Amino acid sequence: MTRLRWLWIPIVLLVIVLAGGWWLSQRHRQQPAAAEDPAIASMLKDPGMIARGRYLATAGDCASCHTTRDGHAYAGGRMLPTPFGNIPAPNITPDGETGIGNWTFNDFWGALHDGIGRQGEPLYPAFSYTSFTKVTRDDAMAIFAYLRSLPSVRQPNPALGLRFPYNVRSTLTAWRAMYFKAGVYQPNAAQSASWNRGAYLVQGLGHCNECHAMRDQWGGSESHGALSGGLIPEQGWYASDLSTQANGGLRGWSRRDIIDVLKTGQSSKSAAVGPMADVVASSTQYLRDEDLQAIADYLLSLPARAAPTPVHTSFDSQTLVDRGNAVYVKRCADCHGKDGEGVPGVYPALDGNATVVDPIGINATRVVLLGGFSAVTQGNPRPYSMPPYAQQLSDADVASVVTYIRQTWSNHATAVQERDVATYRHTPID
Amino acid sequence: MSMRWIIPLALLFCSVLARADQTPVPDTLQQRIAACTTCHGVHGEGSSGSGFFPRLAGKPAGYLALQMQNFQRGLRKYAPMEYTVRLLTPDYMHEIAAYFAAQQVPYERKPVPALAPSMLRRGQQLVTAGDPGRQIPPCQACHGKQLTGTEPAVPGLVGLPYDYISSQLGSWRTGTRASAAPDCMAQIANRLAPADITAVSAWLASQETPADTHPQPAGSITPPLRCGVLQPRGDGA
Numbered sequence: 001m002t003r004l005r006w007l008w009i010p011i012v013l014l015v016i017v018l019a020g021g022w023w024l025s026q027r028h029r030q031q032p033a034a035a036e037d038p039a040i041a042s043m044l045k046d047p048g049m050i051a052r053g054r055y056l057a058t059a060g061d062c063a064s065c066h067t068t069r070d071g072h073a074y075a076g077g078r079m080l081p082t083p084f085g086n087i088p089a090p091n092i093t094p095d096g097e098t099g100i101g102n103w104t105f106n107d108f109w110g111a112l113h114d115g116i117g118r119q120g121e122p123l124y125p126a127f128s129y130t131s132f133t134k135v136t137r138d139d140a141m142a143i144f145a146y147l148r149s150l151p152s153v154r155q156p157n158p159a160l161g162l163r164f165p166y167n168v169r170s171t172l173t174a175w176r177a178m179y180f181k182a183g184v185y186q187p188n189a190a191q192s193a194s195w196n197r198g199a200y201l202v203q204g205l206g207h208c209n210e211c212h213a214m215r216d217q218w219g220g221s222e223s224h225g226a227l228s229g230g231l232i233p234e235q236g237w238y239a240s241d242l243s244t245q246a247n248g249g250l251r252g253w254s255r256r257d258i259i260d261v262l263k264t265g266q267s268s269k270s271a272a273v274g275p276m277a278d279v280v281a282s283s284t285q286y287l288r289d290e291d292l293q294a295i296a297d298y299l300l301s302l303p304a305r306a307a308p309t310p311v312h313t314s315f316d317s318q319t320l321v322d323r324g325n326a327v328y329v330k331r332c333a334d335c336h337g338k339d340g341e342g343v344p345g346v347y348p349a350l351d352g353n354a355t356v357v358d359p360i361g362i363n364a365t366r367v368v369l370l371g372g373f374s375a376v377t378q379g380n381p382r383p384y385s386m387p388p389y390a391q392q393l394s395d396a397d398v399a400s401v402v403t404y405i406r407q408t409w410s411n412h413a414t415a416v417q418e419r420d421v422a423t424y425r426h427t428p429i430d
Numbered sequence: 431m432s433m434r435w436i437i438p439l440a441l442l443f444c445s446v447l448a449r450a451d452q453t454p455v456p457d458t459l460q461q462r463i464a465a466c467t468t469c470h471g472v473h474g475e476g477s478s479g480s481g482f483f484p485r486l487a488g489k490p491a492g493y494l495a496l497q498m499q500n501f502q503r504g505l506r507k508y509a510p511m512e513y514t515v516r517l518l519t520p521d522y523m524h525e526i527a528a529y530f531a532a533q534q535v536p537y538e539r540k541p542v543p544a545l546a547p548s549m550l551r552r553g554q555q556l557v558t559a560g561d562p563g564r565q566i567p568p569c570q571a572c573h574g575k576q577l578t579g580t581e582p583a584v585p586g587l588v589g590l591p592y593d594y595i596s597s598q599l600g601s602w603r604t605g606t607r608a609s610a611a612p613d614c615m616a617q618i619a620n621r622l623a624p625a626d627i628t629a630v631s632a633w634l635a636s637q638e639t640p641a642d643t644h645p646q647p648a649g650s651i652t653p654p655l656r657c658g659v660l661q662p663r664g665d666g667a
Contacts, residue, residue, distance in 0.1 A: 070503035281517050335455075335464075346455045371465045372514050382522055384461065387468035388510055429513045 036104045044105070044145040053146025056139050059291070060132070060205040061283035065089040069430075075099070075153035079161060080126045081234035082219065086161030087126040095152040108144045109137065114182050122172040124162075125180070130221070134185035134204035179220035191301075194290070198298030201291060202227070211239035211275070227302060229359070236427035237274035237366065238358040245304035249354050258296040262287065265375030265383065270355050271348045273367055277375040285377040308359070317403050317415035324404025327397050331389065332405075340409050346384050351409035361416035364402045365424045368393070395421040459529050465514050466526065474530035476591065478538060484594045487533035490645050492582030494527035495520075496659065500609060507606040537589035537639040545632050549625070553633025556626060566621050567654035569630070577634070579645035583659045588639045596631035610658030617655060 036044070043049055057063070066089045068077045076091035076099075094101040100108065107118045115129035116122060123129060135143075165171055185204055187196040202208045203226075213221045214230035229241030229249050241249030250258070250269070257267035262284035265272045272280045284292070329338070335347040342349030350356050355363045371388035374380065389398065398421045406413035455461060460472065466486075470476060474486030486494060498515045500506040515523065555561070557577070560568035570577065572584050579586035587595070601607035602619035609615060622630070653660050 068504075070505065277517055343455050370510070370513050371468070373465060373517060376517050376519050376522055381519065382459075382462055382525070384455070385463060385465035385514075387464050388514065390510065391469065429509045 034104050034107075040105050040141070043141060044148055046145065049142050049145045050149045051146075052139075053142035053144070053149075055286075055288075056143050056205060057146050058283055058286050059201060060143070060207065061279060062092070062143075064278060064282050066092050072151075072153040072155070074147065074150055075155045076157055077155060079158065082126055082162075083233050084166040084219065085163045087124050088158040088160065089127075090157045091153065091155050092147050093150050093153040093155075094148050095154045098154050098156045099152060100147065101152060103144075105141055105144050108147075109140055112140050112143075113137075113184070115176065115180060121169055122176060124160075124172065125175070125219070128207040128210045130180055131204055131207035131210060133180075133182045134200065136184055139205070175218060175220065178218070192297065194294045195297045195301060196294075197291065198294035198296070201295055202298055206295075208242070212242055213239075227299075228305065231360065231362070232275065235275055236362060236424065237276075238360060238363050239276070240354050240358060241305060242299050243302040243305055244300055245302065247305040247307050248302065249358070250299070252352060253354075255293070255296045255300060258299055259289075259292045262292055262295065264377050264379035266345065266348065266380060268344060268349070270353045271374045273355055273363060280375040281377060285375070285379065311414060315415060315417070317407060320400040320403040320415055321407055323397075324400035324402070325408075327393070327401040328404050331393070332401065335386070340405065340411075350405050351411065353411075356405050357411050357413040359413070361402060361406060361414060361420065362424060364405065365398060365416055365421055366427065368398050368402055369421075369425055370429070390425060395419075395425065459525060463526055463529070466530075469510075470530075471535075473533040473535045475533075475535045475538065476589075482591065482593050482597070484591070485537075485589050486530035487535050488578075488643055488645075489531060489585045490579055490581050490583060491524070491527040491531035493579070493585045494530055495524050496583060496609075498523045498527065505608040507601070534643075537643070540589075540591040540635055542592050542632050542636045543628075545628070549629045550633050550636070552626065553629035553631075556622075556630045557633060561621075561626075564621050566618060569634070571654050572651055572657075572660075574646040574651070576640045576642070576646075577637070578640065578643050580651050581645045581648040584645070584651070586643065586645060587634050588637060588643065590635065592631050592635035595634055596627050599627045599631065610661070612656045612658050614653070614655040614657035614660075 063073050065078055065080060066074045066076050068075075071077055072093070074092050076089050078089045079086040080089060091099040093099040096102050103118055110116045110118070111123060111127070112129060112132045112135060114133070115125065115127070160167055185200045188199070191199075209221060209226055211232050212227050212229055213225050214228070215221055215233060219233070227242040229239060231238050244250045244253040244258075253267070253269050257269045260267040261270065261272055262280060264285070265277060265280045271277075287295075332350075336342050336350050337347075340350035340353075348355075355367065358364070367386070369388065369390040371386040373385040374383035376383055393401070395418045399416050399418045402421075403415040405411065406416065460467070467474075469483040470486050471478075471483075474488075476485035476487075477483040497506065498518065499520075501508070501511045501515050502518070504512070506512075518526070556566065557569045560566045560571070569587060572580060573587050574580050574584070577587045598607060599619045599622065602613075602616045605616075619627075
């Protein structure tokens, strides 16, 4: 009988979901193109507004999701992989039928601020309205003006690739109740204007927290863990904790380091790798210096983190470290230096490098396997590159050299084992 | 000299000594593109042995730049290449393409599977005469009389490993390699029988390389099929 007592929970949840679905289906019917408010319509045509929107759309990196690799900018079609299935990013060019040509600004605001589509349907949070809700109405209008100024591209949106039950939109009602609270960014009067600007960009348009925080099994960000780092689902990269203070992922980073990595892809502490290199290339390198300063102001104020609890394991990594030392001398030391000191502006130092010491070791392992170029930016248009070692090193060699660089000099991170390397070797790259 | 200068001067002296100890990183393209040369060779000679990684040296720069662009766009599928070139700008890709196009290095003979003479004759026939019955033009029609390619966008076929040629023809059939539409190579690969792919790859890989391996000049061919890559393009790629 004790077990049966709990049966009411799923039953009540099911009733709520079904009732929610019925309510949504009654409330939301296809809406014809509504006329734009004339005052808003004239603002949307203002060239100054459009230019501002272009900058803001770049800061939000909208194009990177709303564009396929071979497609027209903002015409959508890219499938975003999630643990629940694939979600297509829609066409947001002004095409009437397949894009947002028939949208009014209020429709756009509903999506960006409330996560509600034009037909009143709740949107999947792969569209990061959990962050975008903090964007001001004025900035949202500028972005809408910019999107409406783009060339129209007729390209129908692909079908949703979610599995049951996630493809039942009304399940989002429950998700939203748990993880989403609408609200524009509220400035903190105790902080400087620059700090507030930084917080606004990081928490809002920049939607940094969508990757740089742990997600739970329902794909929601844990509210207590803002910007404290997390594994990016499906992509297989660890987005660093962004605190520069004690035990932070960026401990020891200066204002200069933060600005440098966002502007050029490299700092004296680390280089942007994986998806962050994409973000630098398509978004942050174009930010104005005062906005980069503001982001640095805000990130520098993130609090110190608790010391990680030591992991007690029977696994002895000394053999790995010894073997890794030999691999390091042969393959890595020429560029990264025998003491992991790197060459400023050319090859990143490995001693104290945030990529090297991520909590699970996935970033360093994948960089060793994949090699590749640093982000190509205006500040670093012809970056140096690293050989991919996937073809040359065995899983055991990769595990040992990665463990070596994670446990030598001032680095004290966990070992990476052969079986982890075997897994990461087959992690898809896109 | 007053005492207060001694410590700063000593520090300066030490830092000069420390610098002298480091060899500066060469500011050359070759040094920058270690990600490319690890597999394709410092001069784009391709991997040694039966290796899969194709030769890049001496191929037309336009062809090489277009291949990088096709990996970026997902028309060519090979995860390590897609990852490596994904962030390169058109300028940087053209510079890298020009580097490999300008390399002149000897060709290395690659191992070829032992095939019946009839298979090799079939390979030779496809390369030099094609198969009009199946609407397959000869390779020479576009890739050049000496099979050294044609400027600016048709690659040479000499000196390529058997594994590489056969896998590229297979890729065109399965859609993991594509080029600008109309994709004439995809049409041709689909007209080949599976045994033809073996035959043509083996014959090509077993040929001696000609003395002059430069591509034929631009405009020296009349393509038998309509090919997207052979249309004039504004961007030089």
